[in-house]
Structures are given as C-alpha cells and as structure tokens.
Amino acid sequence: MAATDTASAARTDALADAAAPASKRVRSLSGLAPFLRPYKRQIALAGVFLVLAALSTLALPVALKSLIDQGLVAADPGERIMALRGHFFALFAVGAALGLFSAARFYMVTWLGERVTADLRNAVYAHVLKQSPEFFETTQTGEVLSRLTTDTTLVQTVVGSSLSMGLRNTVMGIGAMAMLIVTNPYVMSQVLGTLVLVVLPSLWLGRRVRKLSRASQDRVADSSAIAAEVLNAIPVVQSYGQEQREAQRFDAATENAFETARRRTRVRSALVAFIITATFGALLWGLYQGTQAVLKGDMTAGHLAQTVVFVTILVSSVAVLSEVYGDLLRAAGATERLMELLATTSKIASPAQPRELPLSRGGAAVALHGVTFRYPSRPKHAALAQFDLDVKPGETVALVGPSGAGKSTVFQLLLRFYDASEGSITIDGVPVREVALETLRQRIGIVPQDSVIFSANAMENIRYGRPEASDDEVIAAAKAAFAHDFVTALPEGYQTFLGERGVRLSGGQRQRISIARAMLKNPPLLLLDEATSALDAESERMVQAALESAMKDRTTLVIAHRLATVQRADRIVVMEAGRIVESGTHAQLSEAGGLYARLAALQFDQDQG
Known part of the structure; x- marks a missing residue:
C-alpha cells in the first residue's frame, strides 16, 4: 500500500x-x-x-x-x-x-x-x-x-x-x-x-x-x-x-x-x-x-x-x-x-473553489442565454450566435435542423468540452464554469451517434456508466434498453468479450449497449445525439419505448432527424446557422410551413421512395 x-x-x-x-x-x-x-x-x-x-x-x-x-x-x-x-x-x-x-x-x-x-x-x-x-x-x-x-x-x-x-x-x-x-x-x-x-x-x-x-x-x-x-x-x-x-x-x-x-x-x-x-x-x-x-x-x-x-x-x-x-x-x-x-495545459479546468449543484428533482433546468461560440479550428465561423434556450426540469426538447446548424455544439457546451466566448450556460441555476468538471458530467448522460464499445465484456461495457453498480442493476438497465435478449444469446452471455470497438455486434446492438450504459448512470439530464440512427425499424420501436421510459422524471435534449424520434417531444427547436429559427410542437411547426415543415416533407418523400 x-x-x-x-x-x-x-x-x-x-x-x-x-x-x-x-x-x-x-x-x-x-x-x-x-x-x-x-x-x-x-x-x-x-x-x-x-x-x-x-x-x-x-x-x-x-x-x-x-x-x-x-x-x-x-x-x-x-x-x-x-x-x-x-x-x-x-x-x-x-x-x-x-x-x-x-x-x-x-x-x-x-x-x-x-x-x-x-x-x-x-x-x-x-x-x-x-x-x-x-x-x-x-x-x-x-x-x-x-x-x-x-x-x-x-x-x-x-x-x-x-x-x-x-x-x-x-x-x-x-x-x-x-x-x-x-x-x-x-x-x-x-x-x-x-x-x-x-x-x-x-x-x-x-x-x-x-x-x-x-x-x-x-x-x-x-x-x-x-x-x-x-x-x-x-x-x-x-x-x-x-x-x-x-x-x-x-x-x-x-x-x-x-x-x-x-x-x-x-x-x-x-x-x-x-x-x-x-x-x-x-x-x-x-x-x-x-x-x-x-x-x-x-x-x-x-x-x-x-x-x-x-x-x-x-x-x-x-x-x-x-x-x-x-x-x-x-x-x-x-x-x-x-x-x-x-x-500542455487544458483551457477547460475545474474552478479553484467549485460550487455545488442543487439536488435535481424531476430533471435538471437548463439555460443558455446570449451564447456565442467559435471552434478554435474555425475562429471566423460562429457555430452558435447569440443563442438562447431555456429548458424546464422534466421537459423533452428536440433540436432539429440541417447539418452544421449547431445542434451538437449545444451538447458540447453543456458538457463543457468547450467554453462559450460570450453568454452564460447554467444547469439548475449554476453556471457550468463554476462547477467541478466531474460533478457537472456526473449529472449528464449522453448517448452519442457513434456508439463507443470498449475492449471488454458486455457486463463491463454497460457498467461503464456507473462502475459501482451491481450485476443486477446492469441487467436491469440492459432490459430497459432492450439489450438483454441479444446479450444473453451471445456465447458467454454478459461475460462475452465484444471485441475492439464492438466489432462482434451489429450497429443497432452497439447502440442499445450505449443506451443501457446511459440508463444505468441515471442522470437528471439526458442528451440523445441521433440515438436511434443505427437501428432498424423493429429495433427503433423497442428503443423508442425504452427511451420514453428513460425520459420520465428527467430533462432530455434530443438531436434527431427522424420524425418518429421528435414527434413526441414537448417542444421542437429548429436551428439554422447557429440560431433558433422556429420553436413549437410537431403539429404547430408543420402548419407554419417553415424550415421544419420543409425538412419533414423532404424526409416523408424519402421514406415514401
């Protein structure tokens, strides 16, 4: 010792x-x-x-x-x-x-x-x-x-x-x-x-x-x-x-x-x-x-x-x-x-005297006010410009818009991978810059578009969301993400080695492992970045049901292009060129005939084709 x-x-x-x-x-x-x-x-x-x-x-x-x-x-x-x-x-x-x-x-x-x-x-x-x-x-x-x-x-x-x-x-x-x-x-x-x-x-x-x-x-x-x-x-x-x-x-x-x-x-x-x-x-x-x-x-x-x-x-x-x-x-x-x-020193670091986040009940309150941000590699292009967004505890908000609109940038700023050059970002009323990085990121769960699977067995890959979790808790999370059946069908069940980057699993299976990991973490704020993009129609229906269950009593931000993912959101925020151009429910935005309606019509035509 x-x-x-x-x-x-x-x-x-x-x-x-x-x-x-x-x-x-x-x-x-x-x-x-x-x-x-x-x-x-x-x-x-x-x-x-x-x-x-x-x-x-x-x-x-x-x-x-x-x-x-x-x-x-x-x-x-x-x-x-x-x-x-x-x-x-x-x-x-x-x-x-x-x-x-x-x-x-x-x-x-x-x-x-x-x-x-x-x-x-x-x-x-x-x-x-x-x-x-x-x-x-x-x-x-x-x-x-x-x-x-x-x-x-x-x-x-x-x-x-x-x-x-x-x-x-x-x-x-x-x-x-x-x-x-x-x-x-x-x-x-x-x-x-x-x-x-x-x-x-x-x-x-x-x-x-x-x-x-x-x-x-x-x-x-x-x-x-x-x-x-x-x-x-x-x-x-x-x-x-x-x-x-x-x-x-x-x-x-x-x-x-x-x-x-x-x-x-x-x-x-x-x-x-x-x-x-x-x-x-x-x-x-x-x-x-x-x-x-x-x-x-x-x-x-x-x-x-x-x-x-x-x-x-x-x-x-x-x-x-x-x-x-x-x-x-x-x-x-x-x-x-x-x-x-x-x-080499990181520009993103915990403050010397960090503030504590209040205990979230029914989800976290999220607020971005006057946020402007440029990526260091693209200093002349604003990924977000005077961006304002308020999300109430327990609310599910979908972010939609064309590629490059700034949707993923919102997630990266909330996780404090970067700091905004202007404006304020708060969670439960506390600026993210004043919170210890570990504390901040413990309150946030994310399911990325590209699922990350580590060179370990299925049990440890899901447990990555909360290392101290018991086997029973891991299995419960897998069941909630509709991953339990295919995991138990593997040669050694939950002890099956999944290969480097999960090469032994299909895209949909990798995504469900990632979703189970986020569910096991059980955070008050959940970020879903195209969480169902790699799923077939049948898997998507199962995972949608699991996600709806996971969204209860927590705040959820969803990035998605598929209408099935965003239609059930409490509010849809339409982004373009780093700004919010529309906001409302699916029915309201479809009737408005704006950018959302055009994106929806384009996707409908593609699905019909």
Whole structure:
C-alpha cells in the first residue's frame, strides 16, 4: 500500500512540477527530476553500490602491482609461493566484491528505470485524458501513443542503464586519471592538456546529435500517427481498395524516419570515433613515456603494469562514456517531447473553489442565454450566435435542423468540452464554469451517434456508466434498453468479450449497449445525439419505448432527424446557422410551413421512395 501511495504521490508531484509555463519548459534530462525525487533512498543506494563497484575496479591495478613487485621478490621458493597465494586471494576478494557490488547496482538502477518510466507514462497518460477536445483537434492520437511508448522506452534505457553506466565509468575514469596523475604527474599533465582539445569538438557534435535525435523521434511519431489513423478506419480503406496507397504512405513516413535516424547515427558515429581515437592517442603518449621510465630505472615493472591497467580503465571508460553521451542526447530529445506534452495545459479546468449543484428533482433546468461560440479550428465561423434556450426540469426538447446548424455544439457546451466566448450556460441555476468538471458530467448522460464499445465484456461495457453498480442493476438497465435478449444469446452471455470497438455486434446492438450504459448512470439530464440512427425499424420501436421510459422524471435534449424520434417531444427547436429559427410542437411547426415543415416533407418523400 505504501509503495502505491509513493508512486501516486510521485505522479502527482511530477505532473505539478512538469506542467510549467511555456517559457519555463524543461528542455533537457533535468525534466526527469520530479519523477526521480520520490525515490531518493533508492537513488542513494544505487549511488553507493555504483561507487563501491567503481572502487573495486580501481583496486585491481593496485593489487596487480603488489603481485608483481612483492609476490615475485622473495628469494626462497616456498616464501614466494605463499606470497603469490596471498596476493591471488587478494585479487579474488577484489573480484568478488566487484561482482557483488555490480549486481546490487544493476538491480537498483534497473528498478529505478522501470519505476520512473511507469510513473512518467502514467503521468503523461493521465494528463492527456484531462485535455479538452481542442487539444485533439491539433494533436494526432498516434503522436500521443508514440510519446507514451517510444519516448518513454528511451527514457527507461537512460535511467535504467545508460545513466548508471555513465556514472560508473565517470567514477572509474576520474579515479584512474587521479592515480595516473599521482604516479606520473609530469607525463599526465601533458595528457590532460591534450584531452582538453578533445572536449570542445565533442560538445559541438553533441548538440548536432541532440537536434537530430529530437527530429528522429518526431518522424517516428509521424509514422505511428498514420498507422493509428488507418487501422481505426480499416473497413473504409479496404472498401475503397486503398491498401496499397496507404502502405506506400506509411512506407514514405518510415523511410523519412530512417533517413533522419541515419543522419543522427552518422554524426553520433563521428562523435564516438573522434573521442575514442583522440583519447587513445593521448593516453598512448603517456604510456610511451612510462615505458621510457622503466628502461631508465625510474619505474618498477609492477608500477608499469599498474599504469597499463589504469590506462586501459581510463580508455574503456572514455569509450563507454562516448556511447552513453549519445544515448543521453537521444533521451534528452525524448524527454523534451514528454515534458512539452506534460506542459500542455487544458483551457477547460475545474474552478479553484467549485460550487455545488442543487439536488435535481424531476430533471435538471437548463439555460443558455446570449451564447456565442467559435471552434478554435474555425475562429471566423460562429457555430452558435447569440443563442438562447431555456429548458424546464422534466421537459423533452428536440433540436432539429440541417447539418452544421449547431445542434451538437449545444451538447458540447453543456458538457463543457468547450467554453462559450460570450453568454452564460447554467444547469439548475449554476453556471457550468463554476462547477467541478466531474460533478457537472456526473449529472449528464449522453448517448452519442457513434456508439463507443470498449475492449471488454458486455457486463463491463454497460457498467461503464456507473462502475459501482451491481450485476443486477446492469441487467436491469440492459432490459430497459432492450439489450438483454441479444446479450444473453451471445456465447458467454454478459461475460462475452465484444471485441475492439464492438466489432462482434451489429450497429443497432452497439447502440442499445450505449443506451443501457446511459440508463444505468441515471442522470437528471439526458442528451440523445441521433440515438436511434443505427437501428432498424423493429429495433427503433423497442428503443423508442425504452427511451420514453428513460425520459420520465428527467430533462432530455434530443438531436434527431427522424420524425418518429421528435414527434413526441414537448417542444421542437429548429436551428439554422447557429440560431433558433422556429420553436413549437410537431403539429404547430408543420402548419407554419417553415424550415421544419420543409425538412419533414423532404424526409416523408424519402421514406415514401
């Protein structure tokens, strides 16, 4: 339980720290700091084991020097054998310590990598779920999925492996350098001066690798976005015979990603080659000076062997660091993309001090006064213009009109997916902007035109409307929506898996599942968006009866074109170009000869045809 609380706190703190203003967005691996902060104890342990493993490695050359200079100097063969045994035992002890500390370090850093990546992935996903529809107007689903998978995997590689290797080799490299300076100060001062010349070109190449790493991740996200879009519309793609064209489009995107990755790899390879070659050359110069010292008698053979091993450690550390540096630069690009996503703030948020909605009896009162709204993607076109609508508790109001009249926009504003630029929207007398989003949306049930079925069984799909509902309540809702019979006829009844997006059900069956979900929620305000559009005549009659039962004691707004759906409404509101042009009952509007009468006549002619 404590671990769960810690992880939850980590995600909350990280999200708060990461969602900074655009001018303060984190643009490096330091953006991971909020996710690492809750695990200071584990990081400290990993650091201790890392240092101990590095020191164990650095102890090997010292033990080797003692073996050569002291284990072979005894004149008596027996004493020499005993001395060699002692030194070999010392070497084994150093090796055993190295193995133990390395294993402990590996476990701790791998645990950290998995834990931090999980927290980061959860924080990003939870943050995306809170974004308003405006966010998804400009951001493709495939782009988000790429950041959740590919980018977080890169971060996991760094935190769980590369960063640890980099720190370990940094400690070993610094230690080896320090020992070489102590034992050969004059020679190593020359080597250090040469190594400074290696750093400046490396930094320049490193910036190039980082930019190309970010570009490479963007291109991978492009191909993911194409795949997600096409796979979600596979019936349309196949019905139009566009499989080859879509495969070519995806191929072009992946080739673009490959080309960007190739350029990144080329620059990174040049960086690795330059660092290793330059460092190795500088250290060989120092080693050459050491051999000259042995020949002059200024250094023992054991001292030279120790120097050779320290040089080997230093060179290998630099080689590993050059590889790790490339990984860090690549992960920095992925971290930037994740931090940018976390820094995205939704314009639709709960108020700091939300008001409570009064308990609705017999339905909710709805009022829209002087509402003007433009979608962010269409700022010059008003979806609603000075729109006024009052709905009494328990009243059923049908919204009709041609496509683009603004009917669905009314629903989106009531659910507060967007905020109106002008006017007021209230439910039970309370402005929707002053109510917590969760509270507001708990009071509203919606049956969309395109039914959404999740990859779960029938029971859980209906229970989505009220997760705490019992099995009996779910079954009662299914019966009310005339879904019980076809659900029980499925191979495993309510436990039958419905497939991704409900592919195992017909359109009418999916719609009845959606209606049952809304009935189970039992809200005071019900929004029906073409709720019977996918039903055949027989199913429509059954669902109409269920909907009429569901409309009792609650306020209902209905968007529909079919007269059978709207004729029984208490009032029909006719919309055109974001305004109300007519209002009345079916009989009144039919006699008026206006827009409603023309739409009704057109539908009657189509039905007759």
